[in-house]
Amino acid sequence: MDPSTSAGTANKEFLLEYRQLGKHFDSGHASMQALRDLNFGVRRGEFVSVVGPSGCGKSTLLNLAAGLMFPSSGEVMYGGASVRGINQQVGYITQRDNLLPWATVYDNIVLGLKIRGVGREAQRRLADEFISMVGLKDFVKHYPSELSGGMRKRVSMARTLIYSPEMVLMDEPFSALDAHVKLVMHAELLRIWEADRKTILFITHDLTEAITLSDKVIILSSRPATVKLVVDITLPRPRDAFALQTSPEFHSLFATLWGALKSDLSPHVIG
Ligand SMILES: Nc1ncnc2c1ncn2[C@@H]1O[C@H](COP(=O)(O)OP(=O)(O)O)[C@@H](O)[C@H]1O
Ligand SMILES: [Mg+2]
Structure with missing residues (x-):
């Protein structure tokens, strides 16, 4: 339990x-x-x-x-x-997206995996899957300040869904x-x-x-x-x-x- x-x-x-x-x-x-x-x-x-x-x-x-x-x-x-x-x-997507301003879209998305000690190769594979799922392939190297409101929401969804909370x-x-x-x-x-x-x-x-x-x-x-x-x-x-x-x-x-x-x-x- x-x-x-x-x-x-x-x-x-x-x-x-x-x-x-x-x-x-x-x-x-x-x-x-x-x-x-x-x-x-x-x-x-x-x-x-x-x-x-x-x-x-x-x-x-x-x-x-x-x-x-x-x-x-x-x-x-x-x-x-x-x-x-x-x-x-549970994964919690709060009202304010709380993206790390100094980290790229990629690094924001794999944050939860890093915290959970997931290996680099698995991080990359999951990131590819979730980044394309939310349609952000062309923005992986961008910083949150360079994104529209809708894109920021996609990043925060991917960041939570990627570690597959129940x-x-x-x-x-x-x-x-x-x-x-x-x-x-x-x-x-x-x-x-x-x-x-x-x-x-x-x-x-x-x-x-x-x-x-x-x-x-x-x-x-x-x-x-x-x-x-x-x-x-x-x-x-x-x-x-x-x-x-x-x-x-x-x-x-x-x-x-x-x-x-x-x-x-x-x-x-x-x-
Ligand atoms: N940690 C807290 N300390 C004191 N009051 C709080 C706290 N969290 C929420 N409240 C109060 O509880 C009420 C409900 O808040 P909240 O759940 O944020 O409402 P909603 O999300 O429906 O707008 C509000 O009056 C808010 O000010
Ligand atoms: Mg509220």
Whole structure:
């Protein structure tokens, strides 16, 4: 068993499970409740998106899954055991890409392999595979400052996927991209994901993105966040990110999810 987790009541249905989760932050004299009575699970091989108002506790959920912080009440279970330390089984693509500015695209991408002591030859072979997967063959010697926002996201995806974590946590990875670059990234992520179906927990505030990519979408309430609605996205795969948006099923899912989300958005956001 991984030393970062300890035995709890195993539920083999889920790879990651939040159980009756509560999280508050204490800062000096004030205490702030971010999450309350929150329950949901992510099955092995499932792509689950979480959508919720800004500041409701979405990034906190990922930090808890990664073992970077711990619950105030309830439990975070991973692989049937409670997360009690850094969770080595997950790859975490944080909202800011955190690329090393002084390292080339190649060196940024093989960083995780180097840390894990993978040999040079294997590093090169895997790098070739993942660099072509994300379409960066012509940019291996470039530095992050020489790349567009979309390219930087590709580097951070390759950098995480290359060491093959069991599960990938993605925190609003495409939120800073232009609408058309985002669509291209959706198509790429669908292609990559549909090839090997890793377990993914994906945070977004974009309903279109959530429907396009996911098997299941979870809507959170405003803070303290709890699960408001869970919707299975049964649109057939492989999916075409472009064609999907004209389908009646897509519009009906959007209407359902928007109905749950809108009442928790502040009036000036909805306009
Ligand atoms: N380490 C922390 N210390 C204190 N407060 C925090 C910390 N992390 C998050 N928060 C607070 O918890 C709330 C939820 O934060 P976060 O999970 O980042 O929201 P979201 O990702 O949904 O925008 C926010 O009010 C934020 O300020
Ligand atoms: Mg966040």
